[in-house]
Amino acid sequence: MAGRRAVVFYEWLMDSKLDLADAKTGNFINALDPKQCFSGPQAQSERHRVRDIVPGVRDFCPLVRRTARIVDYLSHQWRAEAQKATGQMHTDVLARATEFLLICGTHWLPLPAMTAGGRIHAIR
Secondary structure: OHHHHHHHHHHHHHOOOOOOOOOOOOOOEEOOOOOOEOOOOOEEEOOOOEEEOOOOEOOEOOOOEOOHHHHHHHHOOHHHHHHHHHHOOOHHHHHHHHHHHHHHHOOOOOOOEEEEOOEEEEOO
């Protein structure tokens, strides 16, 4: 199994095909262990009989180790917490805060974003 993975990664990283026969039998295996790292969308390599779940492309592939801290963070109910906090605010205050954050976060843009009537508009 490790040999098929090694061939997949070698060919992927070097962008060249090794002179090896295609795998004709055997179960498909994951290129990465999804219990150890976050994976991307699945594509199957028939040549290697490996599921390519690498989260990226050869030029940029951000592998993120699956840690308890990250799993806890992702399982947190952020949306419910934000809705609870903003539900207690007056809509004008929330609109001003949103506008301020958009201006500060986009000050480097030539046309800074502004909110008006609940929609984002560019100042011209």
